[in-house]
Amino acid sequence: MGRKGQVQRSRNTVASRNEKNIKKEDKEIAAYVDKLLRLSTLPQHVNLAKALENQREINAITDKIKLLEANKKHQNEVSVGNRTSAVTIERFTNWIRENGADFKGCDIKEIEGFELGLEVNMQIPISSLVITVPRKLMMTAELASENELKGLVKKDQILNNMPNVTLAIFLLFEKFKKESFWGPYIDILPRDYTTVLYFNVDELEELKGSPTLEIALKQTKCIARQYAYFHKLFHTSEDPISRFMREKFTYVEYCWAVSTVMTRQNTIPSEDGQCMINALIPLWDMCNHTNGTVSTQYNPILHQSECFALKDFEPGEQFFIFYGPRTNAELFIHNGFIYEDNSHDGYWIRLGISKSDNLEEKRTKLLQKLAISPTSDFFIKKGSEPIDGALLAFLRIFNMNEEQLQHWLESDRADDLRYSQCALDTSLEKKSWTFLQARLRLLLGIYKTSIEEDQKLLAGKQLNANKRLAVGMRAIEKKILASAVEYVDQYIKQ
Structure with missing residues (x-):
């Protein structure tokens, strides 16, 4: 005893x-x-x-x-088990098919360089229907506002106004539950990501000189703020959801949930068809990206998402879809990868009229006549024609003297300033293009390394995954700038 x-x-x-x-x-x-x-x-x-x-x-x-x-003992793993295991894949496949989803001519496979993807097992002609996912399998911000989270979403301003955040919290809530309808889907999601939320500062610093760095810093700061906000909310509120979440909600889990939503969300019509809402679509989100056209649609009659082949696919190929016309900077920030052959890539350059400019008022009026802001971000396009009409018009107006400004203010053909063949004084045209040449060279010179040095780093093995991604991002930007400089140089020589 x-x-x-x-x-x-x-x-x-x-x-x-x-x-x-x-x-x-x-x-x-x-x-x-x-x-x-x-x-x-x-x-x-x-x-x-x-x-x-x-x-x-x-x-x-x-x-x-x-x-x-x-x-803390109650710390959960970011994901359950091995997502690439045969057991996890089989459980997920059974779950989606039992609930009405289907995919034809493909198998879920581990693919080198992609983790999981869809591998084609038969000939698939272009425009063939390959994937169908019924609405009941989708996780949506709308659904989050109608289930157990309803009370919390209704009273919290952030959840009320930011559906992507609501979807992230909903995903975590379902993950933490002992039994969730979406359990097989959550188990097959990546354990972690290569979004900027997983970068340390040294890795982010590889982007020095790149405009993408500023966006990345804003993103990481924003998510840190959101985590702190929800941590305090869950620990100071006594509603059932807050009590449930407080012992499970962590910084690592929130970064995982946000990254899942950022990299995989799509939009579908709301139940009443009045607006578009954020959704996670199991199976469809296993498709990786390539150039092409959008080949996914929502069928409101059958209440399902449908994905068609964007090209002819042969057995052994990976089944790709097109994520939409995004730059590599957008893919880097929101999807955690870059696409070297991205046909929609480009570089944003900010230009503005100084308030100390004696002709600021007239320049601004002429820009407004063309619906161009006096301070604007202009897109340097990848390819053979990098300079668009809005940038060209801005450069010309920026470099005009008072007499030229007055002429175009009074003209009913001011929109001609957008076109390369516009009849202008030769000295003004040269001044405008020379200004752009100097600005592009300046931007190129801000980077710490040359394109050749970046290529050497990428060819080696000393970079970890995050640094490799950052170096690849800055190298792509530099190639766009260098190509634009070459284009401007040739134009000036004409």
Whole structure:
């Protein structure tokens, strides 16, 4: 009896000590979350060095939060099991087919360089219907607002106004449940991603000189702020969902959920057909990207998503779809990859009229006549014709003297300024193109490395996956700029 009582007291002591440790960790996490919320709420620094320093501070805090959260016993894995295992694939395949989905001429396979994808097992002619996914299999922000999350979504402003965030929280809620209808789908999702949320600052710094870096820093800061917000919400609210989520919601889990939504979401019509809503579409989201045309549609009569072949496919090929006309910067930020042969790629350049310019008012009026903002982002296109009409018009107006401005303000043919064949004074035309030449060369010179140095790095094996992606991104941008410089050089020589 005495020995049994001693063992029981020992167990009670251990349990009490564990409970104290958990409470201590909770307090530490809460303190770091407060710091994170303050740091991530600060306005984004215009100065890049300061923005990077701010990100270092944010990462230092999130690293501590991740360590503390990982130490807690209730920490969940980012995904369950091995997503590429035969058991996981079979369970997912059975689930989608039992619920009305179908895919013809393809098998779910592990494909080198892609993890999972669809491998063609028979000839598939162009425009053939390959994949059908019924609405009931889709996870939507609309559905999140109608199930157990309804009360939380209704009262929370962020969830009310940001359907992509609602979808991420809904995904986590279903993941944390013991039994979820979407369990087989969640199990086959990637364990982690190559979105910028998984980059450290050293990896992000490989983008120095690239306009993509500023976007990446804003994205990572925004998600850190959202995590801190929901952590506090779940720990200070007493509704059933908050109580359920508070012991399971972590920074790692939130980055995973956000990345899942960013990389895989699509839009479908709402139930009443009045608007488009965000959705995760199982099976369809296993298709990887290539150039082409959009070949997916939602069938409102059959209430299903339908995917058609965008080209003829042969056995052994991977079945690809086209994600839409996105630049590599957009693919890098939102999808975690770049596509070297991207026919829709380009480089955004910001130009503006200075307030100190004596002719600022007239330049602005003429730009407004052409529906161009006095400060605008212009797209340098990849390919043989990189300069579009809006940029050309801006350059000419930017470099006009007062007499030229007055002439075009009074003209009813101001829109001609968009065209390369527009009749202009030779000196103005040369001045405009020379200005663009100098600006493009300046942008190219901001990068720390040359294209050749980047190519050498990419050919080697010393880069990890994130650095390789960042170096590839900046190399692509430099090629676009270099090609545009060559185009402008040739135009000036004419």
